[in-house]
Amino acid sequence: MKFFSEIETAEQSDIQKLQLERLQQSIRHVYENVPFYRQKFEELNISPEDIKSLDDVTKLPFTKKNHLRENYPFGLFAVPKEDVVRIHGSSGTSGKPTVVGYTQNDIDNWAELVARAIYAAGGTKGDIVHNAYGYGLFTGGLGIHYGSEKAGCPTVPISGGNTDRQITLIQDFGAKVICGTPSYILNIAEKMEEMGIDPSETSLEYGIFGAEPWSEEMRETLQRKLGIKAVDIYGLSEVMGPGVAVECHEAQDGLHIADDHFLIEVINPDTLEPVAEGEDGELVFTSLTKEALPIIRYRTGDIASITREKCACGRTTTKMTRVKGRIDDMLIIRGVNVFPSEIEYYLLQIDELVPQYQIHLTKKGSLDNVELHVEMSEEFYQKASSQGNLEEEIVSGLKKKIQHSMKTNCLVTMDIHIHQPKSLPRSEGKAARVVDRRKEEKVAN
Structure with a gap:
C-alpha cells in the first residue's frame, strides 16, 4: 500500500480532535474577517465560543452559491488581496461567476491533497501524468497540475481539445496516468480506435476522472477500452477544487474525504436536517484550513451518502459514495x-x-x-x-x-x-x- 500522507491512516479519534481544533480556528477566522459571516452569526445569536464540539457545526448558517454571487467578486475573502496569490471562478454563463481565492498556503494544501489522490489512484513519483482537464478559471487543470508536481510526477499540461495531439503525446511520452472528464477520455479512446490504435495497448495504467457524474457502467467501459484502473475524484471550486475526495484503486468503492481539511455533513435538502449514515442526501462541506476563502456549511447540491468504515486499502478517512447527481440536474x-x-x-x-x-x-x-x-x-x-x-x-x-x-x-x-x-x-x-x-x-x- 502506498500513502502520500500518514494522516490518511490515522485513528478516527485523532482525526476528529484535529478537526475540532481546525474548525474552531476557521470559525474565529471568518467571524473576525468576513462581514457576511459575522452578520449571519449575529442573526443566529452565536459566536465562535459556542462551537465546543463537531456536532455544534449544525448551529452555524449554511452558505449557498447565491451568497458567493451576491458578494461578487471579493466580498467573502477573509484575507487582504495582497495575500491572495490565485483567483479561480465559474464561467458565469448564467449570471455573475462565483469567485474563489487562494493564499500560498491554500495552494500548498491543495497540491498535497491532489498528490494524495494520485497516490490513491495507483500513481507514484516518476509516473508521467497526462492532464486533459481544462486550464483557466476552471479549477480542474491547475489543481491537478500542482498536485501532480507535488507528487513528483512529470506533468503534461495538454488541457482539453485537440484530440489528435493528445493521442500523439500519450504515445510519445509514455504517460502512465491520465486525468480528465470521463466523457472526454472516452472521446480520446474512440478517436484512437478510428486511427487504428488499440487504446488498451498504450502506456496508460490509471485514470483519474471527475467534474461530471458518471456511472459504474461508464467506468467499466473506460477500463475495458483503455486497459486501466479508473477512479473518481471529487471537488468543487467553492470548497477547494479537485482533491476534496478520491477513490482508491484497491477498492474503487467510495471516495476518501480529506478529513483533516474538510468537515462533511449529509442533510435532507428539503428539511435541512441530518440524515442517517449510509442514507443519500445533499453533501455539505465546511473548510477547516482555507485562509483566503473559508467556507462554512456549503450546500453543494450534490447527492451522495457517507460511511466511516476502514477501507480495504488501509485508509481510515470518511468515505462518500460517488455522486448520484445534483439536485438541480x-x-x-x-x-x-x-x-x-x-x-x-x-x-x-x-x-x-x-x-x-x-x-x-x-x-x-x-x-x-x-x-x-x-x-x-x-x-x-x-x-x-x-x-x-x-x-x-x-x-x-x-x-x-x-x-x-x-x-x-x-x-x-x-x-x-x-x-x-x-x-x-x-x-x-x-x-x-x-x-x-x-x-x-x-x-x-
Missing part, C-alpha cells in the same frame, strides 16, 4: 425523479449502443416529455445495414428494448431516437448530457 418527469447518471447506468448495459447519448426535455401538449438520443455501435450498424433492415425490425426492436429498460428501471417512458455511429456530438470537457428545449418551445408557441 434531477429530472422530474410526470412526477418521477430520475438522474441522468441513472439513465446512463442502464443505457450502457445495452450492447448495441456506444456510451454516447443526450437527453432532450420537450413538451407534449402541457406535459413534460423525454427524448433519449442514442448512438448505434459500429458492429450493430453494419449488421443492420447488411440485412437491409436499418429502419425496419432490427432498429425497431432495439428501440423497444431501450424503452423497456428505461420504463422498468427508471420508471419513465421515453421517445427513443437512434442515430448512426459517430453522429452525436463529442465532449472536449464536461459533457452536455441534458438539453432542455421546453423553454424554446414555449417561446415558439
Whole structure:
C-alpha cells in the first residue's frame, strides 16, 4: 500500500480532535474577517465560543452559491488581496461567476491533497501524468497540475481539445496516468480506435476522472477500452477544487474525504436536517484550513451518502459514495425523479449502443416529455445495414428494448431516437448530457 500522507491512516479519534481544533480556528477566522459571516452569526445569536464540539457545526448558517454571487467578486475573502496569490471562478454563463481565492498556503494544501489522490489512484513519483482537464478559471487543470508536481510526477499540461495531439503525446511520452472528464477520455479512446490504435495497448495504467457524474457502467467501459484502473475524484471550486475526495484503486468503492481539511455533513435538502449514515442526501462541506476563502456549511447540491468504515486499502478517512447527481440536474418527469447518471447506468448495459447519448426535455401538449438520443455501435450498424433492415425490425426492436429498460428501471417512458455511429456530438470537457428545449418551445408557441 502506498500513502502520500500518514494522516490518511490515522485513528478516527485523532482525526476528529484535529478537526475540532481546525474548525474552531476557521470559525474565529471568518467571524473576525468576513462581514457576511459575522452578520449571519449575529442573526443566529452565536459566536465562535459556542462551537465546543463537531456536532455544534449544525448551529452555524449554511452558505449557498447565491451568497458567493451576491458578494461578487471579493466580498467573502477573509484575507487582504495582497495575500491572495490565485483567483479561480465559474464561467458565469448564467449570471455573475462565483469567485474563489487562494493564499500560498491554500495552494500548498491543495497540491498535497491532489498528490494524495494520485497516490490513491495507483500513481507514484516518476509516473508521467497526462492532464486533459481544462486550464483557466476552471479549477480542474491547475489543481491537478500542482498536485501532480507535488507528487513528483512529470506533468503534461495538454488541457482539453485537440484530440489528435493528445493521442500523439500519450504515445510519445509514455504517460502512465491520465486525468480528465470521463466523457472526454472516452472521446480520446474512440478517436484512437478510428486511427487504428488499440487504446488498451498504450502506456496508460490509471485514470483519474471527475467534474461530471458518471456511472459504474461508464467506468467499466473506460477500463475495458483503455486497459486501466479508473477512479473518481471529487471537488468543487467553492470548497477547494479537485482533491476534496478520491477513490482508491484497491477498492474503487467510495471516495476518501480529506478529513483533516474538510468537515462533511449529509442533510435532507428539503428539511435541512441530518440524515442517517449510509442514507443519500445533499453533501455539505465546511473548510477547516482555507485562509483566503473559508467556507462554512456549503450546500453543494450534490447527492451522495457517507460511511466511516476502514477501507480495504488501509485508509481510515470518511468515505462518500460517488455522486448520484445534483439536485438541480434531477429530472422530474410526470412526477418521477430520475438522474441522468441513472439513465446512463442502464443505457450502457445495452450492447448495441456506444456510451454516447443526450437527453432532450420537450413538451407534449402541457406535459413534460423525454427524448433519449442514442448512438448505434459500429458492429450493430453494419449488421443492420447488411440485412437491409436499418429502419425496419432490427432498429425497431432495439428501440423497444431501450424503452423497456428505461420504463422498468427508471420508471419513465421515453421517445427513443437512434442515430448512426459517430453522429452525436463529442465532449472536449464536461459533457452536455441534458438539453432542455421546453423553454424554446414555449417561446415558439
